[in-house]
Amino acid sequence: MVFCHPLPTSAAIAALYRVFYDDFLSRIPEPAAIAFGQSMLRWLPLDRLGVLGLDDPRLATSLGGVPLPNPxxxxxxxxxxxxxxxxMGLGFGAVTTKTITPAPRPGHPAPxxxxxxxxxxxxxxxxxxxHNPGLEAFRDAIARVPHRVPLIVSVAGDSAEEYVTMARALAPLGDLVELNVSSPNTKLVYAWSSRPQELRAMLEAVRAAVSPPVIVKLSPDFADVNEREIIPAALEAGLTIVNYGNTRRIDEPRLSQGFGGLSGPEIFAATLENLCRTRRRFGDALEIVATGGVDAPDKAVTLLREGARAVGYFTGFVTRGPMLTRRILEALRREGLPARDR
Ligand SMILES: Cc1cc2nc3c(=O)[nH]c(=O)nc-3n(C[C@H](O)[C@H](O)[C@H](O)COP(=O)(O)O)c2cc1C
Known part of the structure; x- marks a missing residue:
């Protein structure tokens, strides 16, 4: 075990953020909270503070052969x-883009x-x-972003051909490509899990079209199909990384569609179960990014101990703040993770 001193202020800053989230951000209307959060991210030079990351070669890992400074x-x-x-300057070892589609999409109406x-x-x-600006506008915008850490470009389309087009167009601008076949909010993407044969052909076509490593992002709602059909098809196509996974579809009458994708700690147990089962079944042939419900250091530690190659999160970034990254990295260093022998 590697001993290290945590940044003395990291727990204090995290506690302050918790008060800020509980007493302010979680009480204002959601659209105002989103606008506020994104403005803060855009305008505050948090990445220059230098306290959110933790440069330590012992934290380094790789995904599909791409080196990441941490998992x-x-x-x-x-x-x-x-x-x-x-x-990219907030301590993450890699950053994923929103899923980009061929044409701009306004997204579903509020709420x-x-x-x-x-x-x-x-x-x-x-x-x-x-909701995204579409391929052309995004391609121009993203080309200007320096890759301080690897960039994962997430893509989706209406058909296998569109996935190939998207992957081919954006692969040169990313270090890895992620195929979103799992978001529950649009039929377009969610329906892939009910068409595994077509999905197999799509995965083969994407593999043939692009050279950076490709991640297949799975839905926690289709464990059977994932493990019986989709992961074997990905492996046979030469795609060896999955992100398990996306949000869980639930009914939610407050939303304009009457349903949506649940994220956050409620889905953590499923993330852990899916990781452990998939790991047992596919072994080292598969690199697994475990995503879903990570909002505390011990959860990231558990996922890495159970064999995740990397750990993804989004909701924890909002509810626990940017300091969560630093706190997880400190915990990983204490625990001697990621393990070196993988
Ligand atoms: C507002 C919102 C937008 C999201 N957009 C995307 C997306 O464009 N593509 C995608 O693959 N996942 C998307 N996700 C899912 C997240 O990337 C992640 O897989 C999911 O939220 C589970 O992780 P978490 O519990 O850490 O948030 C989105 C999640 C949220 C909450």
Whole structure:
């Protein structure tokens, strides 16, 4: 075990953020909270504070052969290049873009994001519907973002051909490509899990089209199909990384669609179960990014101990603040993770 001194202020700053979230951010209307949070990220030079990251070669790992300074990944949510660039300086080992589609999409009408207090802690339910600027505008914007850490470009489309087009167009601008076949808010993407044969052909076509490593992002709602059909198809196509996974579909009458994707600590137990089962079944052939419900250092530690190659999170970034990254990295260093022998 490696001994280290945590930054004395990291727990204090995290506690302050908790008060800020509980007493302010979680009480104002959701659209105002989103606008406020994104403005803070855009305008405050948090990445220059130098206290959120932890440079230590012992934390380094790799994903699909791409070196990461540490195994923490900001999960897909942001497309603004200023925010993505900023996030690269907040301690993450890699940053994922929002899922980009061929044409711009306005997303689903408001309300498309609501908070949900669960027994496990604060979560979110969204039916964002892939609000994004579309391929052309995004390609121009993202080309200007320097890769301080690897960038994972997330893509989706209406058909296998569109996934290939998207992957081919954005792969040169990312270090890895993530195929979103799992967001529950649009039929377009969620339906892939009910068409595993078509999905197999799509994965093969993408593999043939792009050279950076490709991640397949899975839904926690389709464990059977994932493990019986999708992961074997990915492995046979030569795609050896999965992100397990996306939000869990639930009914939510407060949202414009009447349903959405639940994220946050309520889904952590499923993330851990899916990781452990998948790891047992597929062994070292598969690199697993475990995403879903990480909002505390011990959860990231558990996932890495159970064999995750990397750990993704988004909701914890909002509810626990940017200091969570530093606190997780300190815990990983104390625990001697990621293990060196993998
Ligand atoms: C508002 C919102 C937007 C999201 N947008 C995307 C997206 O564009 N593509 C995607 O693959 N996942 C998206 N996700 C899912 C997250 O990347 C992540 O997989 C999920 O929230 C579970 O992790 P968490 O519990 O740490 O948030 C989104 C989640 C939220 C809350």
């Amino acid at each position: 923490l990944i900001l999960a897909a949510m942001y497309f603004d290049p200023v925010i993505l660039g900023r996030a 498309n994001l609501v908070r949900m207090r669960t027994a496990a802690g604060p979560g979110l339910v969204n039916c964002n519907g892939f």
